[in-house]
């Protein structure tokens with residue numbers, strides 16, 4: 001019955017590693033956040049809105065305004 005604690009410990013370590021990698025990936029996305037439409041970085045636009053479904057997807061306020069104009073028929 002010595003294998004069980006080792007398996008739990010390994011599983012915990014894998015979980016911890018996955019969480020750390022996830023946090024690192026989120027940090028990378030945050031640092032490299034740029035508009036998916038025009039490619040402008042976070043510092044080049046007034047606001048960057050994160051997409052909900054796909055990580056790393058953003059739209060800036062300028063592109064939102066352009067899209068709104070197109071939708072309005074302008």
Ligand SMILES: [Zn+2]
Pocket residue numbers: 035036037038039040059060061062063064
């Ligand atoms: Zn944009």
